Amino acid sequence: MYKVYNMNSVKIEGINIQWFGNSGFLLExxxxxxxxxxxxxxxxxxxxxxxxxxxxxxxxxxxxxxEDIRKVRRSDTTTLIPESCSLEFRGDARRVAEGDVLADGLEIKGVRIDVVPAYNLDKPYHPRELGVGYIVELGGLRIYHAGDCDFFPEMEDIRADIALLPIGGTYTMDEEEAARAAAAISPKVVIPMHYGSEGIDGDPEKFKAFVNSKNPDINVIILDV
Structure with a gap:
């Protein structure tokens, strides 16, 4: 069902997911x-x-x-960016905040996108007003990108087929907390992210073991760069 290509990408039910490291992804x-x-x-x-x-x-x-935004944007790219971000964009750039479109979602170029919360509970790095997460509906799948966050209460209400969750600790959930989040969301597939860079030491195999102990029906796919 799930085919991993070149270690940094996986195809799930016709949707290709490529990981660039950290929290960077390409969904196709x-x-x-x-x-x-x-x-x-x-x-x-x-x-x-x-x-x-x-x-x-x-x-x-x-x-x-x-630098990376410049590389991937075209003149007709639609960009969603939190209201808190100071970077200015030309073209179709839309400021969003959790709650603005949480109930009804957005449809952009035939793709439904929900803007959801993303924040820390007991860390100072990501207050609620700083950022957001996204749920992208593509090819009949709901793909949840959590952003940088802890396991916050509203996550209990998120439903997704695929969850991209941070596991690095320090600035976000660690492996055990992220596994609790995965169990609450109960996706078909979870892919760990936001680990392996300087100061972010999360262990994806440890995360996988925690997830398997809580819900063995969740497929944990570990990508590499």
Whole structure:
């Protein structure tokens, strides 16, 4: 059902998910390319491989990277960016905040996108007003990108087929807390993110073991870069 390519991408029910490291992803399906928090993506993609839609979760440098944003945007790219982010964009750029479209969602270029909360409970790094998470409906799948966050109460209400969850600790959930979040969401697949860079030491295998102990029906897919 799930085919991993080159260790950094996986195809799930016709949707290709590529991980760039940290919290950066490319979702491809139904003729659309959706980049989320691109950071250190390497070479500039060919024009046809650039973003139809670009989603930014918050303004921290490893999520809202001007260099990487420049690489993936086209003149017709639609960008969603939190109100708190100071970076200015030309073209179709829309400021969003959790709650603005939480009830009804947005439809952009045939893709439904829900803007959801993303915040820390007991850490100072990500107050509620700083950033957001996104749920992208693509090819019949609901794909949840949590942004930088802890396991906050509203996460109990999130329903997704695929969850992209931070596990690095320090600034976000650690492996055990992220596994509790995964169990609450109960997706078909969970992919760990936001680990492996300087100061972020999360262990994806440890996360997988925690998830398996809580709900063995959840498939944990560990990607590499």
């Amino acid at each position: 399906g139904n003729g659309k390319k959706i980049y989320i928090d691109p950071y250190q993506i390497g070479a500039e993609p060919a024009f046809d491989d650039r973003a139809d839609i670009l989603l930014i979760t918050h303004e921290h440098f490893d999520h809202c990277s001007p």
